[in-house]
Amino acid sequence: MKKIIIPLMTLLFIGCGDEPLPKPKGYLRLQYPEAKYTKVNIPLPFTFDKNKTTSPVKNIKSSGAVKGIDIQYPSMKATIYLTYQKIRNNNLDSLLRDAQNLTQKHTIKADEIASNLFENKKSNTYGMLYEIGGDAASQSQFYLTDSINHFISGSLYFYAKPNYDSIYPASEYLKKDIERLMESLKWKE
Template sequence: MRNLFLLFFLPIFLSCKNDVFPKPKAYLSLTYAEKTYESLKLKRPYTFKVLQNTTIIDDENNWLTIKYPKLKASIDITYRPVNNNIKELLTEAEKLVFKHTAKAEQIIPKDFINEEKKVFGSIYEITGNAASHIQFHVTDSTKNFIKGSLYFYAKPNYDSILPALNYIKEDILRLVETLEWKE
């Protein structure tokens, strides 16, 4: 019996010489192309800087879609002229933002004001598994109104898309900061 014990269990005890250490935390390493911006080339009542490696899709009524094919995302831009209906346009834009309340963990508003260029608006960052993670609207409050929404073409999983979201968020901030109305 003793020999049987030594035969089966002794190799187990002798084979475990190295200590086992937990592996260090791993982080997802994503690389994105260096950003270069250019002015929007389409004739619109507005202009702004857009990332060069995006695809611009021209839609009717001065609307457009800025596609990020590698990130499977797009920024949908809608334009509406202001005809004594600024309150209605602002209410509609905010309703679209707060439609995401059911899935959102948090909605963070940031106001934007550029008196020199007559660009006034808000950017809403929506955290959580919502359908759209950034929405914004800008206006000159007398003639022009733009609404924009960022969408990913994937099931909403906030943690997974966060690096791409942060990458595109910079582009949206650049868009709003460089926006100018054409007379």
């Protein structure tokens, strides 16, 4: 009986070992400073609040009726690109269609695109914020308008190959800055 039990127990102990598993990829846990905002007064017909951790807004690019500014986040290697256009000859439909089409171009790589309607009747500002999930080039797109004179579109881009898991914390942090920009935007005219 001992001759059977000892080899059986030996096989039982040897056979019950854990199989080696590959170690999963790890991602850094990134924490960002609490956002503090300051009002930006630029030579365009609107003002807004921006995060103090961004580079100063200096250069206003102009191409005919289109003007643009960049809000850079050097520590995150990200930029929010803003484009301003004056509404002319009832071209609001065209501007809205262009902004929506730009967002839809990301459907090739996006896992989802969620849209959030924005309305601030007090400052006469209306728009949409698109949150783009997945390995798309841009994680957020938005537009704002007063429906009569002004139209602003914006996009968030990172200077890195899109890996949604890696840039998700930064994208969420910057989404709050975009929401603050949209909420604080005021037309000068």
